Amino acid sequence: MKVLSKIYMVLIFALLYAPIIVLVLFSFNRAGTFNNYSEFSFYWYKELFRDSTALDALKNSLILALSSAAIATVIGTLAAYGINGMRNKYVKTVINSITNIPMMNPDIVTGVSMMLLFAAASAIPFLNVEMGFGTMLIAHTTFNLPYVILSVLPKFKQMDKHLSEAALDLGCTPAQTFLRVELPFIMPGVVSGFMLGFTLSLDDFVISHFVSSSDFKTLPLYVYNQTAHDVKFSMYALCALMVFAILVLMILVNFAGADRSNNKKKKKTRAVSKI
């Protein structure tokens, strides 16, 4: 049974990774076909970097991901603070369920609904709405918001209310209390909300597909355009690079996480030994 379960796991993971591994291997194939592996070369990578639109797309993706995650983090953190303090259960439920709509809805519905809104707004002359960075920023911030709130709100709930009351009693203004007592406490939630938003934004294709224009393309949109017709091996190179980037990022995050918990353990043991 044990052996069988191991075989099963290996098999499923092999199937899950096979296409990705094939893609990475063949991105180094100079011949650019699957028929023969002529020689190992970086030809397709060079070809990729010769294409300035790819680099532009990467830059656009990073700018968009950073700014939408930042805006969503600020609005979402404040919202979590407000929602946590609300006493009216009914209002709370309504806000929470509307917030979660972009998370529940299929991306394509969120995308087309945004598109309709922007199309309607562009009919108003003084607003000057055009599909591009602005509309993308709004759309990405909107779908990031629920994830930020979802990671910050539990932190507020975990916090001891008396802490902020004590700060107020000791003469802090509400703003000071928020900045000095509450914000440090909820910081881990804020950071993970930001990271989540950042990666979701980098990854998003479907919603962007409906609210973008040709002059602001992100990396997923570029991949989509390039893969629309025939197979290009420079795309395999790009995909391989993205896979590598994610791999490195995940290993780093994991090591950082392991490191932190180790440090914590060390601190704890030190504290114990002092006692």
Place this chain on the structure above:
Amino acid sequence: MKRKTFLERAAAVPHIVWMILFIVAPLLFVIYFAFTDASGKFSFSNIVNLSNYGNIFLMSVLFAFLATVICLLLGYPLAFFMSRLKPSTQRAVVLLLMLPMWISLLIRTYSLLALLDNGGLLNSLLQALNLPTVKIVGTPGAVILGMVYDFLPYMVLPIYTTLSKLDIRLFEAAEDLGCNGVKTLFKVALPLSKSGIISGITMVFVPSISTFYISQKLGGGRFDLIGDTIERQFLMNNNKNVGAAISLVMMILILISVAVMNKFGDDDGGELIV
């Protein structure tokens, strides 16, 4: 009880304004477009004409349903076995499971295409061995395979999370009391991981039924699913009214099925795993 400060009252306001402008208003536009014709007059014709798209709806539901069932059948044992591994190995395996989730869906679908396409690796290998080539891309199987391949981790992860929280002694007790492996699975593991199964099913079914990239690439353009139809109405035909009507119906179908599923689950509800 302390009095509510101004900051507390005002903090949620930007979010509420944002919500009304960019979540509620867009959805109202979907409803508005679904019930008007091209000239902006109120009409039911879009909704009535949806019967023309009946086949598309049926096919999409069928494909997404099959993909979800296959994901559940393949994914549940995987999640179960994962939850029984040593804790240190579990960490590594979970990472291995999550890595594909971080790779863009476009890339994963495209890599599957590279493997299965007519000039792809599989057929090149078959050719080299003088075997007849197989035509996979462009068949319904390829589309369903694409959905399973892309969304399997989303099924496994929530089930694994609920299973790994279970007390291992529950299984030992069941075995001590005379359950065999199969009985333990059906009487202990399955009922206790219901919430994980339900969120897994939602996380596979919703993206499967609304996809358009998978069907475009792996279906070879032969299968029009709901997602393809919506995309075309909005970006090519420019018939926003019909597109909005289809989106509205799909959204309502999904909301109803999610609500029904959550009713089936315990009231602790499905856990959200990102």
